[in-house]
Amino acid sequence: xxxxxxxxxxxxxxxxxxxxxxxxxxxxxxxxxxxxxxxxxxxxxxxxxxxxxxxxxxxxxxxxxxxxxxxxxxxxxxxxxxxxxxxxxxxxxxxxxxxxxxxxxxxxxxxxxxxxxxxxxxxxxxxxxxxxxxxxxxxxxxxxxxxxxxxxxxxxxxxxxxxxxxxxxxxxxxxxxxxxxxxxxxxxxxxxxxxxxxxxxxxxxxxxxxxxxxxxxxxxxxxxxxxxxxxxxxxxxxxxxxxxxxxxxxxxxxxxxxxxxxxx
Amino acid sequence: xxxxxxxxxxxxxxxxxxxxxxxxxxxxxxxxxxxxxxxxxxxxxxxxxxxxxxxxxxxxxxxxxxxxxxxxxxxxxxxxxxxxxxxxxxxxxxxxxxxxxxxxxxxxxxxxxxxxxxxxxxxxxxxxxxxxxxxxxxxxxxxxxxxxxxxxxxxxxxxxxxxxxxxxxxxxxxxxxxxxxxxxxxx
Numbered sequence: 349x350x351x352x353x354x355x356x357x358x359x360x361x362x363x364x365x366x367x368x369x370x371x372x373x374x375x376x377x378x379x380x381x382x383x384x385x386x387x388x389x390x391x392x393x394x395x396x397x398x399x400x401x402x403x404x405x406x407x408x409x410x411x412x413x414x415x416x417x418x419x420x421x422x423x424x425x426x427x428x429x430x431x432x433x434x435x436x437x438x439x440x441x442x443x444x445x446x447x448x449x450x451x452x453x454x455x456x457x458x459x460x461x462x463x464x465x466x467x468x469x470x471x472x473x474x475x476x477x478x479x480x481x482x483x484x485x486x487x488x489x490x491x492x493x494x495x496x497x498x499x500x501x502x503x504x505x506x507x508x509x510x511x512x513x514x515x516x517x518x519x520x521x522x523x524x525x526x527x528x529x530x531x532x533x534x535x536x537x538x539x540x541x542x543x544x545x546x547x548x549x550x551x552x553x554x555x556x557x558x559x560x561x562x563x564x565x566x567x568x569x570x571x572x573x574x575x576x577x578x579x580x581x582x583x584x585x586x587x588x589x590x591x592x593x594x595x596x597x598x599x600x601x602x603x604x605x606x607x608x609x610x611x612x
Numbered sequence: 613x614x615x616x617x618x619x620x621x622x623x624x625x626x627x628x629x630x631x632x633x634x635x636x637x638x639x640x641x642x643x644x645x646x647x648x649x650x651x652x653x654x655x656x657x658x659x660x661x662x663x664x665x666x667x668x669x670x671x672x673x674x675x676x677x678x679x680x681x682x683x684x685x686x687x688x689x690x691x692x693x694x695x696x697x698x699x700x701x702x703x704x705x706x707x708x709x710x711x712x713x714x715x716x717x718x719x720x721x722x723x724x725x726x727x728x729x730x731x732x733x734x735x736x737x738x739x740x741x742x743x744x745x746x747x748x749x750x751x752x753x754x755x756x757x758x759x760x761x762x763x764x765x766x767x768x769x770x771x772x773x774x775x776x777x778x779x780x781x782x783x784x785x786x787x788x789x790x791x792x793x794x795x796x797x798x799x
Contacts, residue, residue, distance in 0.1 A: 376690065490700040497685050497697060498735075504659040504677040548689050552719060557691040 357573055359471040360583075362478040363527050364539060364569035368547075368561035369485055370523045371540035373492055373516060375548055382419065383524055383540045385430040388437025389415040390521075390528035395444040405473060405529045411437070412525035416517045466530045474526050481519055488516050493554070535584040539565050542591035546598045568594060613637050613675055613743050613773035614658065618667035621650065621657030626665045628654045633792055637742070640765060640774040642784035645794025651777040652682050655745050658775075671743060678741025682748045682777075684732040690721050694731050703738035709760045725752040733761055737768045744774040750783050762787045 374380050390412040397407015415433050491512040495502055502509045527536030543564035544557075551557035572587035615634040620626045628650025635641045643651045656662035658669055659679055671677075694716040698704040708716065712730055715723060723731065729752045736744060746765075750758050758780075765774060765787050778784050784791050 376687075493692065493697065494700040496687075497732075498679070498701070499685065500656075500659050500661055500679050500681065501677070503661060504679060548691055551691040553693040553717070554691055554696050 353573075353577065355468055355471050356466040359466040359474050359530050360569050360573065361566065362471075362474040363523070363530055363536075364565040365562050366474075366478050366481055366523055367527050367536060367539035368543035368565035369558060370481075370520050371544035372547060372554075372557055372561050373485070373489060374520060374540060375544045376492065376496055379430075380541055380544070381430045382433075383520070384537050385433025385437065386412045386415045386521055386524045387528050387533045387537050388434045388441065390437075390525040391533045392437045392440035392444065393525070394529055395441055395448075399444055399448045403469070405470065405525070408525040408529040409522065412521035412528070413518070416521035420514060420517060470526075470530045474530060477522060477526050481523065484515070484519055488512050488519070489554070492516060531587070532584040535587045538588045538591050539568075542595055543568070546595055550598060550601055564591075564594060613672045614775065615670045616654075616658075616667065617670075619654065619657065619669050620665045620667055621653045621662050622665055623653070623662055627662075628657075629794075630667060632667075635743070635773040635775050637773050638770055639790075640769055640776060640788045642788035642791040643775065643777045643794055644779070644781060644784055644791050647779065649794050651794055652747050655679070655747050655775070655777060658745060675743050676741045677743050677745060678736045678739045679745045680733055680736040680747060680749055682751065684729070686728060687721060690719070692720055693717050694720055694723070697731070698735055698738065701735055701739045703735045703740075706738040708734055708738070709764060711756070711760060726754055726757050729753055730757050730760065734764065737764050742772060744768070744772050746774065746776045746778075748778055749776065750778060750780050758783060 371380065371383070374383055390408040393411020393414070394404035394408035397410065398404050400407070415437075418433070419429065495509070495512070501507070524536060524540070527539065530536075531539070543561040546564060547557040547561040551560045568587060568590045572583060572590045575581065575590070576583040576586040613636055616631045618630045618632055619628075620630050621628045631654055633641065643654070645651055653662050657664050658671075659677065694712070695704065697720060698708075698716070707713075709730075712727075712734055715727055715731070720728060720731065729749075733746070733749050736746065749761055749765075753761060762783065765776070768774070776784065776788060
C-alpha cells in the first residue's frame with residue numbers, strides 16, 4: 349500500500365471496529381435512526397467549524413453533541429425528533445457548502461465519503477476514542493440491556509441512570525462525529541447500521557453479536573479500502589455497497605444450531 | 613417493608629380505590645379483583661410510575677424493588693441469551709429451575725411465550741430486590757410452569773416481601789398467605 353494511504357487506512361480501521369459495537373447498543377435501544385440524525389448534524393457542524401476557521405473534527409463533535417443534548421432535553425427517543433435532526437443537518441450542510449468555497453469541497457467529502465483526507469490528527473483522535481470507548485462500552489452494555497428489558501426498575505430504585513444513559517448518548521455522539529469527520533456521513537451510518545443488523549439476525553448471544561458486528565466492520569473496511577483503491581472509486585459508496593452485499597449474503601446464512609426453541 | 617394507607621392511584625385521574633394494607637418481610641400478599649379495577653395501577657404507584665392522588669405509600673428505607681410487569685418487554689429480534697439477561701440483573705447467582713436452566717443458552721427472542729414469561733419471573737425473583745411486585749405472573753404459563761412459579765415464589769419468601777396481582781384465584785390461594793379482595797382493599 350502506498351504510504352499515502354496508510355494513515356487513512358488505520359484511522360478508518362479504528363472506527364470500523366468501534367462503530368458497529370456502538371451500533372449494537374443503538375439497535376438494542378431502537379435508536380439506529382438517531383445515528384443518521386446525529387451524523388447529519390455532525391456533518392453540518394464540521395462545515396460550520398471550517399467556516400469559522402476551526403477544525404472540521406471539532407465542528408463535527410459540536411454538531412453531534414448538540415444533537416445528543418437535544419435528544420436528552422426532549423426526554424428520550426422519538427423518530428420524529430430524529431427526522432428533524434436529519435432535515436436540519438442536511439439543510440445546514442448544503443447551505444454552508446453553498447456559501448463558502450472550502451465548504452463545497454468538504455461537503456462533497458462528507459457526503460461522498462472520502463476516507464483519504466483523514467490524516468494523523470484523525471488517526472490519533474480515533475485511536476484515543478477507541479481505547480477509551482472499549483472499556484466504557486463494557487461497563488455500559490449490561491446497564492443498558494437491563495434498562496431495556498426492565499424499564500421500571502431504574503425509577504423504582506432511584507438509580508443514577510443519567511450515568512449510563514447520558515454516558516452512552518455522549519459516547520455515541522463522539523463516535524458518530526469521529527466517523528463523519530473520518531469516513532463521511534453515510535459510510536459512518538452504514539457501519540453503525542448494517543453489521544449490527546446482521547449480528548442481531550445471526551448471532552446466538554450478545555457476546556458473539558459484539559464479535560460478529562466488529563468483525564464485519566473491520567472486514568468490510570479492509571475490503572472496501574482495497575476495492576476503492578484498486579478501481580479508483582470513492583471510498584464511502586464502496587463501503588456501503590460492500591455492506592449491502594454482505595447483508596444480502598447473510599440472508600442465506602443458516603441460523604445458529606439449537607438457537608430456535610420455539611415450539612420445537 | 614411496604615405500607616399503604618388510603619392510597620389512591622391513577623394517571624390523569626384516579627383509577628384505583630383507596631388501598632390500606634401492609635406487606636412485611638416473609639409475607640406473600642395477593643391482590644385479587646376484576647380487570648380494570650386498578651390493581652396494576654396501584655403497583656405502578658408503588659414504583660413511582662403512576663400518580664398517587666391521596667393517601668400514602670411507604671417503603672422501608674433502602675428497600676430495593678423487583679418488578680414483573682403484566683406485559684414484560686419483548687423485542688422481536690435480539691441476540692441476548694437468557695443467561696446473559698440474568699447476568700445483567702445480578703440474577704445469575706441462584707440455581708434456576710431445571711426447565712428454565714435448559715433454555716438459558718437460547719436467544720430470548722426464540723423462546724415460547726411461556727418460556728419467556730418464566731424467564732422474566734425468575735429474573736425478578738433471583739434479582740436483588742427485597743420487595744417483589746408481580747403483576748399477573750402466570751400469564752402464558754402452562755400448568756407445569758405455574759407450579760414452578762409457585763415453588764420459586766415460596767422459596768424466595770423468607771427473605772422478601774412479595775405482593776402479587778393476579779386474576780388466577782387458584783394461583784393466589786396456592787402462593788399467598790393472605791389475599792386482599794380488590795374492592796375492599798383492606799388487609
